[in-house]
Amino acid sequence: MEFVDFTRRVRSKDIELLFPRWQRGERVAFLSPHDDDVILGAGYILDAAVNSGGECHVYVFCKGDAGYSSAEEKESVVERRRTETIDCYSSIGVVPESIYFADIPDFSLMSYLNRKLPNGAGLFDYLVREFRENRISRVVFSNGHFEHWDHTAVFLMGMYTVAQAGDPILADLGAPSIVQSFLVYSVWGDFDPQPAFAGGIRVDKGILADPQTEQRVRRAIEAFSSQRSIIQGIIAHREQRRSPHGYLELYRTAEVRTQIYYRPYINALNTLKAI
Numbered sequence: 001m002e003f004v005d006f007t008r009r010v011r012s013k014d015i016e017l018l019f020p021r022w023q024r025g026e027r028v029a030f031l032s033p034h035d036d037d038v039i040l041g042a043g044y045i046l047d048a049a050v051n052s053g054g055e056c057h058v059y060v061f062c063k064g065d066a067g068y069s070s071a072e073e074k075e076s077v078v079e080r081r082r083t084e085t086i087d088c089y090s091s092i093g094v095v096p097e098s099i100y101f102a103d104i105p106d107f108s109l110m111s112y113l114n115r116k117l118p119n120g121a122g123l124f125d126y127l128v129r130e131f132r133e134n135r136i137s138r139v140v141f142s143n144g145h146f147e148h149w150d151h152t153a154v155f156l157m158g159m160y161t162v163a164q165a166g167d168p169i170l171a172d173l174g175a176p177s178i179v180q181s182f183l184v185y186s187v188w189g190d191f192d193p194q195p196a197f198a199g200g201i202r203v204d205k206g207i208l209a210d211p212q213t214e215q216r217v218r219r220a221i222e223a224f225s226s227q228r229s230i231i232q233g234i235i236a237h238r239e240q241r242r243s244p245h246g247y248l249e250l251y252r253t254a255e256v257r258t259q260i261y262y263r264p265y266i267n268a269l270n271t272l273k274a275i
Contacts, residue, residue: 001048001213002246004206011208015052018045018205018251019138019181024053027134031141031158033109033150034067035060035085036224040234042140042185043092043217044207044249049138050093057098057134058089061123062150066106069229080226088223092216100130109153113161124161125173131165132174140183140251147189158182163256182254188234191252204253208246214238 003017004010016022028049032038038046038058049056064081068074086096102123104112111117115124130136139162144155159182164170166178183205184191191202209217221235241247 001044001051001210002208003048004208004248005204006201006206007204015048018048018183018207021180022052025055026053026137027055027057028138028140029131029134029136029162030056030058031139031154032058032060033142033148033154034062034106035064035081036088036221036227036231037142037151037187038140038185039088039092039217039220039224040231041142041187042249042251043220044209044213044247045140045183045185045251046089046094047092047209047213047217048207054138055098056094057100057130057136058085058094059100059102059127059130060085061102061104061109061154062106063101063103064106067227067230073226077226081224084224084226088220091220091223102126107149109150113153113156123157124164125170127157127161128165128170129173131162131179132177135177136165137177137180138183139179139181140185141254143184143186143189143191143252145189145192147187151187155184158184159254159256179256182256183251184254185249185251188237191250202252203250205251207249207251208243209249210246214241214247 002011002013003015005017030038030042030046046056063078065078067081068077082101086099089099090096112123114122116122139158141158142151142154144152162179166176168176194202
């Protein structure tokens with residue numbers, strides 16, 4: 001397995017290329033809109049984090065109640081998918097105790113982003129508490145660009161809610177724990193355009209996996225037998241990942257709370273004409 005930085009135009013076998021200053025024992029949170037999204041879009045990096053000594057936590061937000069392809073499956077699909085989820089991620093090395101289910105109805109997640117809802121609590125406190133208690137140091141979350149309403153909701157959680165875990169607020173939810181880096185994965189839609197990148201490249205990071213790793217991830221995907229007819233197109237599209245260098249999975253570094261760099265503006269003041 002090799003890690004790729006497209007902006008620096010380098011490849012390395014060191015996971016630090018994706019997770020700067022990586023240390024064994026770090027805890028990585030994978031935010032999954034639906035149970036199968038992380039393995040479909042971030043299976044390589046999940047596998048890499050486990051094999052690099054990381055402790056991986058998978059947060060599944062929607063309960064999969066819309067994921068039935070026949071009316072007969074409607075009443076059983078949620079429980080079946082829960083079992084499939086544990087089988088899938090356990091095969092990659094995630095212990096069942098590190099798989100969490102928020103049980104939000106499908107196509108409804110956006111309504112739960114706030115801290116307080118008219119009739120109860122949203123997911124804000126839940127996520128802040130989880131990140132603090134588990135001392136999460138890295139977070140990987142879904143692409144928010146034209147994929148799915150629930151995926152966009154998880155993207156917004158990754159960009160805005162997670163950062164609050166490191167702030168000295170809401171002290172009853174635990175001691176602040178700062179996330180060091182953020183990566184975005186895609187399940188089936190392209191990332192939003194980035195004018196700074198040339199040649200059609202929209203992201204900055206990737207992993208090249210050997211065929212054995214790709215087959216291991218595909219076997220994990222197959223645990224979701226209830227979703228076979230729904231995700232078969234996504235699975236077939238995985239062959240587009242194949243290159244002479246290995247199978248490629250893509251990610252984008254998320255710039256969360258980037259500070260303003262004032263120096264160029266200060267320098268520009270010297271060139272301004274008074275009128």
